[in-house]
Amino acid sequence: MNNIFVYCEVTEERSIADVSLELLSKGRKLADDLKVKLEAVVIGHKVTKLEALLYPFGVDVIHYADDEKLFPYTTLPHTTVIIELFKKEHPEIVLFGATSIGRDLAPRVASALRCGLTADCTSLEIGDHFDNKSQTEYRNLLFQIRPAFGGNIIATIINPETRPQMATVREGVMKKELYSVKYKGKLNKIDARSILKDEDFAVTIIERHLEKSRIDIKNAQVIISGGYGVGSKENFRLLFELAEILGAQVGASRAAVDAGFVEHGRQVGQTGVTVRPKLYIACGISGAVQHRAGMDQSAQIISINTDINAPINQIADYTIIGNVADVIPRMIKYYRKNSK
Numbered sequence: 001m002n003n004i005f006v007y008c009e010v011t012e013e014r015s016i017a018d019v020s021l022e023l024l025s026k027g028r029k030l031a032d033d034l035k036v037k038l039e040a041v042v043i044g045h046k047v048t049k050l051e052a053l054l055y056p057f058g059v060d061v062i063h064y065a066d067d068e069k070l071f072p073y074t075t076l077p078h079t080t081v082i083i084e085l086f087k088k089e090h091p092e093i094v095l096f097g098a099t100s101i102g103r104d105l106a107p108r109v110a111s112a113l114r115c116g117l118t119a120d121c122t123s124l125e126i127g128d129h130f131d132n133k134s135q136t137e138y139r140n141l142l143f144q145i146r147p148a149f150g151g152n153i154i155a156t157i158i159n160p161e162t163r164p165q166m167a168t169v170r171e172g173v174m175k176k177e178l179y180s181v182k183y184k185g186k187l188n189k190i191d192a193r194s195i196l197k198d199e200d201f202a203v204t205i206i207e208r209h210l211e212k213s214r215i216d217i218k219n220a221q222v223i224i225s226g227g228y229g230v231g232s233k234e235n236f237r238l239l240f241e242l243a244e245i246l247g248a249q250v251g252a253s254r255a256a257v258d259a260g261f262v263e264h265g266r267q268v269g270q271t272g273v274t275v276r277p278k279l280y281i282a283c284g285i286s287g288a289v290q291h292r293a294g295m296d297q298s299a300q301i302i303s304i305n306t307d308i309n310a311p312i313n314q315i316a317d318y319t320i321i322g323n324v325a326d327v328i329p330r331m332i333k334y335y336r337k338n339s340k
Helices: 018-034 050-057 075-089 100-113 233-246 254-258 324-338
Strands: 004-008 038-044 061-066 093-097 117-121 123-131 136-148 153-157 165-169 186-190 222-226 249-252 279-283 301-305 318-321
Touching (some): 004 018, 004 075, 018 038, 018 093, 018 165, 038 050, 050 061, 061 075, 093 100, 100 117, 117 136, 233 324, 301 324
Parallel strands (some): 004 038, 004 093, 038 061, 117 165, 222 279, 279 301, 301 318
Antiparallel strands (some): 123 136, 136 153
């Protein structure tokens, strides 16, 4: 009762998605703050090494609904299982990944339970709030923090009256950390057949076609990222040329993607991918809050910009004041000359 629940998304390989493991890491910290249990919800079929994978993240209880009809994901059966589980267990906080599945599932659950839901959070904290209007003090609320109004402000959203408090978080925003390799919880098997109804299977998957993403900047150790200041799609080729020499990946700001310089799969930031490389080279990026939210935890940041007052320079370890079209070719020339 009143524990923290994380919906763990099942991958095509019958494992648990990285975003869910990241949320378990954060959920464990929140659970410790509230002195409650961390519980995982897994819905699928024949998930491999389930307990060995989840317990080390500090999971106290795994609620596992295992049925061949529950994989691959379809909306109605998963929604029904979760709603019935939450009505029984009364969670305090529920976290979902902001994936296509999480964005489909979480609003339906929130609507059925008549509770609040905050999307695309960049931070989650426990805190107290005093309502001046009602003169009521609320303790141990979930502070759901995210950029708002086009990134012009950082909003802290609370749900003081309704439970559970629900939020979605993008992949890469939270850091994936094991709690203890020796940690042991318990497994609660859910009898899905006793919960599901015929109408939950109104939609049938006849055929599936899967295509893996050709771009993977999330796991890159070096990222060379370009913004609108790069100037053109042709100039972006310089970034790709430097990336090839350094064994790096090319990223981009939203402005560069919207301008058609590169594809959306390379977008870094609040509406793109969150990354934590060892080196992040920001080329012609002003550094709006949405972009910084997706890369400010990089180990080292180099900014190349003509504007000395660009916000990105405030978090950069090194700043090069200059035009990208002038600086990048010199870097390419140097690294080609000095790389083995």
